[in-house]
Amino acid sequence: MATVIDDMAHSSLSKAVDLVLFDTKKRTRDQRTIWEAIRMRFLLLREWWHVLQPAKVTIAHIHTCSGLSFFLDSLYMMLARIRGVPAALHIHGAKFDEFFDGLSWPGKRVVRFLANRASRVIVLSGEWERALREQFPKARFAVIENGVSQAPLIDVKKDSSVITVLFLGNLCHRKGVMDLISSARDLPPYVRIVLVGGEEEPGMTEKVKRFLEQESLEERVLLAGPATGIEKFRWLRSADIFALPSYAEGVPISMLEALAVGLPAVVTPVGGIPSVLTDKEHALFVQPGDRAALVSAITRLANDENLRRTLGETARAHVMENFGVERSASKYLQVYRELKPRLADRGLPL
Template sequence: MGGLRDELARQGGAGLNVRFGATRGPGHIALSPLYLGGFLLRMVGLKATGRLDVVHINLASAGSTYRKLQIARFARLLGVPYVLHLHGGDYPNFWKGDQTALSRNIRKMFAGAARVVVLGDTWRNFVISRAPEVTENIVVLPNAAAQPTLPHVGGGERAHILFLGRIGDLKGVPQLGEALHRMRHLPNWRATIAGDGHVEAARAKAAEYGLAERVELPGWVNGARVAELIASADILVLPSFTENLPLSIIEAMASGLAVVATPVGAVPDIVKDEETGLLVPVGDVEALAAALTRLVEDKPLRQKLGAAALRLHRERLDLAPYAKAVGEVWIRAAR
């Protein structure tokens, strides 16, 4: 959403008057009711002054859904159409489609949406399986990332393997550590595993594997540092167990990195095995190590996959066409 806001500003609003607001907000979770209440009051004020045509609701699991149920209900009361934008990678485990009150309310929220935006065909099929009545209102729109501001230079003589994400089991970091351990005999690589989460445990494991000098774990890094890491990397690896459509993969593609990922969520929509990256089975350490070894040892293959990924980004995953597509969704929803 930050990228979308910047792109709309760059385009001069693209003929739209868009306001962004938080319902969770920074700081302690106890403060979120204040942000939610403020958002609802803002909706009332805008509606009363004739300045609210459509509400865009970003949706994920747990607390996000509980807040967004209130916003959707409020929008219906005000007679304002709303767009649901599903981001949560674990949503099938959260919205079980049973007869509980939560599942019924989520289905009502989806059924009341003027448009439902999902990030890939997998998610379109999932939503239809839970709420068939929304089939005609679903729009498949992958995430997008801006073109990089830093030139891609890569890792030089040693291939630089990069992981970006929360360090823990769901992102497959234990499997990544084991795969790198199996590659320790190869001299021409180094790795950076960046993100928050179980950082100290991962550092301890790297030391146990004898990889402390080759694997850097800087912890959480800001946007500027992420850009530097991508510019200096050759391979982006994300062996997750669950995802929707990770922005880190799209950012890597924007710089022409070769991608190794698992076929979860909408990842296979953009990472085509042997075409725009390499796909490995979830939890398969041997396959992960083999894919990374191939890319470390075969520079032409890295370059071929990275070039194809770069072309895909410019054609489908850049922010400029994304902002236009989102704007079209809003306009249709408001009719």
């Protein structure tokens, strides 16, 4: 979500409306007590209440995901509605459907109530809209795909004797990390996998390290850690193939960023990915958990430079034309104008 918000803050949207970013991330120490957490949440909500002055704030746009975060973020949405401010609830969670299905009957009623109270529920793809509309038929949906900005040009030195397969994202089972590193045993010896990202699941980094040691794969798989900004794009520019064998996704920004620099990709047709890409035209699709197919797709790209170039160039043109950050910015503005028609004429602040 942080990348999406940062991209919007630097897009033409920031010129069309007065964007004010309200930071809701944790502001207490890691070993905080429950009372410290409750107190800080109360202070944040009080600050939010004072920020929500209808004469100054035209729209509240709240980014959220699944789990406890959804309920906490919905408090901001409800306060906005009480204040008379239209509020958009923007769902990013790749497993929101599983989160909802796992709730008790009263929990589902609460989520439906919150979705119905939002002025708009924004989702990342038509697939997600169809899935959630079945659960929230009274909610007012809008589809805004994640957008990607133009990648900076960076000079990098590449070893022509090595094919680098890049994974970019938080380390977790959901993103198929264990499937990818397991495939290293069966890939050609000149193929190296690089994992760039922090942890989504606590302890995942250590689990990956132990697996690589047990399987003697330390020379085949590099655990690079998290990277942002220029360093992230340095990894993207130095790679030959992008791999994201996820079990659940929205429309992953990391995938769009990889395609925007012209990397050929091996991905799974989950979440909103099939609404963005076509198999064998923009990427190679493999089914989640199919390690043999994953090995086959990566090997095929590693052995065929022309295919890598053709797939990468086609995907790059497709993504920049249809999923650029400015296209997303125009959809944001369209939703804002629907919620507050005066924006179209007076350009009132957000």
